[in-house]
Every structure is written in structure tokens, then in C-alpha cells.
Amino acid sequence: MARFGLPALLCTLAVLCAALLAAEPKSKSCSEVRRLYVSKGFNKNDAPTHEINGDHLKICPQGYTCCSQEMEEKYSLQSKDDFKSVVSEQCNHLQAIFASRYKKFDEFFKELLENAEKSLNDMFVKTYGRLYMQNSELFKDLFGELKRYYVAGSVNLEEMLSDFWARLLERMFRLVNSQYHFTDEYLECVSKYTEQLKPFGDVPRKLKLQVTRAFVAARTFAQGLAVARDVVSKVSVVNPTVQCTHALLRMTYCSHCQGLVSVKPCYNYCSNIMRGCLANQGDLDFEWNNFIDAMLMVAERLEGPFNIESVMDPIDVKISDAIMNMQENSVQVSQKVFQGCGPPKPLPAGRISRSISEGAFSARFRPYHPEERPTTAAGTSLDRLVTDVKEKLKQAKKFWSSLPSNVCSDERMAAGNGNEDDCWNGKGKSRYLFAVTGNGLANQGNNPEVQVDTSKPDILILRQIMALRVMTSKMKNAYNGNDVDFFDISDESSGEGSGSGCEYQQCPSELEYNATDHSGKSANDKASSAGGLVGAQPSLLAVSCILLLVMQREWR
Numbered sequence: 439m440a441r442f443g444l445p446a447l448l449c450t451l452a453v454l455c456a457a458l459l460a461a462e463p464k465s466k467s468c469s470e471v472r473r474l475y476v477s478k479g480f481n482k483n484d485a486p487t488h489e490i491n492g493d494h495l496k497i498c499p500q501g502y503t504c505c506s507q508e509m510e511e512k513y514s515l516q517s518k519d520d521f522k523s524v525v526s527e528q529c530n531h532l533q534a535i536f537a538s539r540y541k542k543f544d545e546f547f548k549e550l551l552e553n554a555e556k557s558l559n560d561m562f563v564k565t566y567g568r569l570y571m572q573n574s575e576l577f578k579d580l581f582g583e584l585k586r587y588y589v590a591g592s593v594n595l596e597e598m599l600s601d602f603w604a605r606l607l608e609r610m611f612r613l614v615n616s617q618y619h620f621t622d623e624y625l626e627c628v629s630k631y632t633e634q635l636k637p638f639g640d641v642p643r644k645l646k647l648q649v650t651r652a653f654v655a656a657r658t659f660a661q662g663l664a665v666a667r668d669v670v671s672k673v674s675v676v677n678p679t680v681q682c683t684h685a686l687l688r689m690t691y692c693s694h695c696q697g698l699v700s701v702k703p704c705y706n707y708c709s710n711i712m713r714g715c716l717a718n719q720g721d722l723d724f725e726w727n728n729f730i731d732a733m734l735m736v737a738e739r740l741e742g743p744f745n746i747e748s749v750m751d752p753i754d755v756k757i758s759d760a761i762m763n764m765q766e767n768s769v770q771v772s773q774k775v776f777q778g779c780g781p782p783k784p785l786p787a788g789r790i791s792r793s794i795s796e797g798a799f800s801a802r803f804r805p806y807h808p809e810e811r812p813t814t815a816a817g818t819s820l821d822r823l824v825t826d827v828k829e830k831l832k833q834a835k836k837f838w839s840s841l842p843s844n845v846c847s848d849e850r851m852a853a854g855n856g857n858e859d860d861c862w863n864g865k866g867k868s869r870y871l872f873a874v875t876g877n878g879l880a881n882q883g884n885n886p887e888v889q890v891d892t893s894k895p896d897i898l899i900l901r902q903i904m905a906l907r908v909m910t911s912k913m914k915n916a917y918n919g920n921d922v923d924f925f926d927i928s929d930e931s932s933g934e935g936s937g938s939g940c941e942y943q944q945c946p947s948e949l950e951y952n953a954t955d956h957s958g959k960s961a962n963d964k965a966s967s968a969g970g971l972v973g974a975q976p977s978l979l980a981v982s983c984i985l986l987l988v989m990q991r992e993w994r
Contacts, residue, residue, distance in 0.1 A: 467488055470697070474699055475694075478516060485505075490504075497687050498510055498687070505695035510695070517687045518683050518686060520690060521682075522676055533674060536663050536830075543659065546818060546823060551584060551588065551750065555581040557754050559574070562577070580598075588653065588657050603638060606638075607637055610768075611625070611771075614765070615782070619782065631771075631779075635771050635774055638761070641760035652748075659736050662912075662913060681889040682714060682888055685711045685888045692862075701862045702852055704853060704858065704861035705846055706870045707872075708846035710887040712846055713877055717882045717890050718895060720839055721878050722906070727836060728906070728910050729910045730834060730835045732909075732917070734831055736913050739917055741821060858870070
């Protein structure tokens with residue numbers, strides 16, 4: 439027995455060592471995992487103190503684990519919240535930029551109108567006195583309509599300005615011919631000669647062109663900032679699919695279950711998951727970039743020929759120049775009107791002298807001094823506002839295609855690009871081997887991390903694409919100096935409600951809009967004949983085919 443004692447003892451020790459080694463993983467401490475789990479506000483009773491069998495895990499790798507079933511479920515919800523929070527942060531920053539710039543532009547334009555009206559009122563009271571005050575409602579109406587256009591867009595600027603000059607001509611014609619009695623019918627005849635006689639010189643034509651272009655560009659640009667703000671606000675609220683949520687859990691917290699609490703997800707691994715989870719947002723990029731380009735085009739117009747500040751600041755001077763022109767040419771204008779509308783009826787002698795003394799229009803315009811007027815609105819100038827917004831617009835380009843990368847660049851979400859070997863790849867601490875997929879829904883068919891149904895685009899995203907497309911069309915018309923009919927932004931970019939049933943390929947390319955050029959005709963009117971022919975071609979072809987078939991049968 440003694441001769442077998444030592445070998446037997448050695449064998450026994452070997453077996454015991456092997457058993458201890460085999461048992462060691464089972465007794466591995468989960469204290470750090472438990473501590474981090476509790477720090478997130480979860481119940482410590484959910485977390486085991488040592489590793490347990492992981493057969494109960496549905497998403498994370500099974501085997502010995504530090505995660506109970508309750509932990510996996512709560513980590514799943516937490517990973518979803520983490521993802522929504524990081525995406526929201528990225529979008530909220532951009533949304534805040536557009537919101538603040540829209541507010542500043544809106545304040546500027548409204549204050550600019552207020553300043554221009556006040557300046558005109560002050561100047562005309564000093565220059566024309568009681569005569570202006572007796573007719574001041576005409577000028578109040580002008581500024582009221584300009585404000586209404588900027589706020590609601592429901593004013594035809596060209597018609598409104600033509601009406602203003604016609605009404606001004608009627609008032610002035612009475613004043614310079616105060617010895618006559620004019621009926622409403624006669625004054626209506628006088629107004630018809632506004633275009634032909636040009637009693638105000640070339641001021642009405644130039645001012646109409648300048649005001650229309652400047653106001654269309656200003657309003658469209660402000661509306662564009664509001665649309666961008668609303669689109670970002672709606673898209674920033676993400677609702678991950680079940681497949682996305684599973685992928686987020688694997689990426690974010692499954693490493694904790696293996697005790698790798700300090701190991702962050704590999705950057706490319708994160709990128710694939712984000713591109714899968716943000717596939718629909720990626721589809722915004724094309725229309726978003728077109729929209730940004732159109733905004734930059736209009737911004738250039740605002741800095742140059744369509745600068746509303748350079749139009750509104752001297753508007754009182756321009757109108758007074760027109761009045762002076764009418765005064766200087768009043769005799770010739772009156773004679774031509776008398777020829778066209780007939781000789782007016784003279785007032786009785788007593789009334790003539792009283793009318794002349796009460797209504798004689800002899801005031802002359804005094805020299806214009808720039809230092810007497812406000813030079814800015816809302817504490818800034820249009821040039822400074824536009825320069826600032828242009829910079830922000832350029833930075834916002836390709837925002838949606840860059841969003842997955844920007845999310846993964848957040849140190850809370852993934853390891854840095856240079857840490858490719860010591861990162862979590864979804865299964866363990868090792869290099870991530872799969873290639874990164876492209877952006878957008880169509881590229882997710884081969885995404886190795888997230889199963890994405892590429893046949894079902896998100897309706898909310900489609901609505902935002904449509905809102906951007908519509909606004910881009912308006913921007914292009916504003917850039918060309920054409921008036922634009924606006925409908926409510928909230929209707930255009932609404933993302934609320936149930937699905938429209940519109941498939942991606944079947945959605946209309948753009949909503950209808952009405953662009954009016956300076957001839958007063960709408961773009962739709964101009965294109966009606968051509969558009970009618972184009973639209974009628976398929977119908978004509980179908981009718982022709984039917985007629986041929988009928989005739990063929992008759993011949994048989």
C-alpha cells in the first residue's frame with residue numbers, strides 16, 4: 439500500500455485542482471456589474487453576486503453570466519432610452535439653432551416694418567402736415583398689408599401696390615385740382631390712367647419690383663427656417679423597432695453580463711447598428727441637402743438685390759419722390775385726364791376759395807438725412823443675420839447621413855476609432871470584422887447587426903421629405919423673384935396621425951404651389967396649356983388605342 443501512496447496522493451490532488459479550476463468561473467464575482475446596475479436606479483435584488491448559468495438570457499450570449507432575466511429586460515429598456523437620448527441630443531442642438539435663427543429673423547422683419555412705418559409717418563407729418571394726417575389711413579393700409587403678407591402670406595403684393603398708387607393718385611388729383619368737383623365714377627376713371635400717364639414717374643414700377651422680390655425672399659427664408667426647425671423636431675423623436683432594440687441591448691449592456699463593464703462597443707459595430715436603427719432618417723439626407731442648397735441661394739439674394747432692409751429703410755423717401763413728381767407734372771397729368779375722362783364740373787365760387795385754402799397741396803419735400811432714421815432692427819442688421827445663418831446652414835448639410843457616425847462618436851456609445859482590438863464586438867472583447875453598411879433604408883438589406891424591413895418606409899419620415907421638397911420649390915421660386923403661395927407650415931410638415939397608406943414609390947413628388955411672376959400671371963397659368971398637353975398625352979393615347987381596336991373590329 440505504501441508503494442501506491444504517493445502516486446495516489448498526486449492523482450487525488452490533480453483531480454481536486456481540476457475540479458477547482460472548473461469551478462472557478464462559476465464562482466466569479468459580479469460585484470462591479472451589480473454596483474453599476476444599482477447605480478442606474480435598478481433593484482439590487484435583480485443582480486446576482488456571482489456568475490450564474492445564462493440559459494435564461496434571450497438576447498445576450500448565454501453561458502455563465504452576471505445578468506438575471508430581470509436584468510436583461512431592464513437593460514433592454516435602458517439601452518433603448520440611452521439611444522433615444524443621444525439621438526435627441528444631436529437633433530436638439532440643430533433644432534435649437536434653427537429655432538433661434540427663425541425667432542431672430544422674425545423679430546427683425548417685424549421691427550423693420552414698424553420702423554419704416556414710423557419713419558414715414560414722422561417725415562410726412564413734418565413735411566405735409568394736416569394734408570398727410572387727413573389721408574394717413576392710405577399709408578397705414580399699405581403697411582398693414584405688407585405686415586399681413588409677411589405674417590400670413592395671403593396678400594397679392596403686386597395688386598396691393600397697384601391699388602395703393604391708384605388710391606394715392608385719386609387723393610392727389612383732388613388736391614391739385616381742388617377747384618373742381620369729382621364724383622366717385624370720375625375718380626375711378628382717373629385711376630385707370632395710372633399706368634398710362636405715370637404721374638408718379640418710375641417710382642411705382644421700381645418699388646413694386648423691389649418690394650415684391652424682397653418680401654417674397656424674406657418671408658420664404660423665414661418660413662424655411664421654421665420648416666427646418668419643425669422637421670428636425672419631429673424626426674428627433676425616434677421609436678426603435680424590436681430588432682433595433684435587441685441590437686442596442688447586445689451592443690450596450692450584454693458586455694456587462696460577461697463582466698466587461700469597462701469595455702466599450704467597437705466603433706464600426708456601433709456604426710452598423712446606428713445605420714440600421716436610423717435607416718429611415720438617412721433617407722432624409724437627399725431632400726435635406728437640396729433644401730439647404732436652396733436656402734443658401736435665397737440667402738445670397740437677401741444679401742444682394744432682394745435685401746429687404748435696403749428696400750424698407752428709404753421707402754418713405756421713395757414715396758415722397760413720387761409725390762413730388764406728381765406735383766411737378768400735375769398740370770400735364772390733369773390735362774390728359776380731362777381729355778380722357780371728360781371735363782370736370784367746377785365748384786361754386788364760394789366753395790372754390792374755401793377748398794383751395796383748406797386743401798392746397800404746396801408742401802415740398804425736405805432733404806433726407808440718414809442719421810435721423812433708425813439704421814437697424816432688433817439690434818442687428820440683415821447682413822449680419824444672413825452671414826450667421828449661412829454658416830449654420832453649411833454646417834447642417836449632410837446632417838442625417840452623418841447622424842449614425844456622430845452618435846457613435848459620443849464616448850458614451852462606443853470606443854474611439856483607434857481602439858479596434860480592445861472593444862466589444864457583440865460577442866466578446868475582440869476586433870469587429872464586418873464592413874460598415876451604407877446609409878438609408880435601401881442599404882440595410884445586408885446589415886449584419888439589425889434586421890430592417892426595407893419595404894416599409896416610415897410614414898413620418900416621408901411626410902418630412904415632402905415638407906422639405908415643397909419648401910425647396912418655394913425657395914427656388916423666391917430666388918427667381920416670383921411670388922409664392924404659402925399654406926400652413928404645420929399642415930405641410932405634420933408628422934402626426936396614422937399612416938397615409940402611401941407607398942414610397944407611389945408618393946407624389948411634390949405638393950402643388952402657385953408661383954406668380956411680375957406680370958401678374960401665375961406659373962400654373964403660364965404652364966396650363968403646356969401642362970395640359972403633357973398631362974393629356976396618356977389619355978389621348980388610350981383613347982386612340984380604343985378607337986383603333988373598335989375600327990379594327992368593324993373592318994373584320
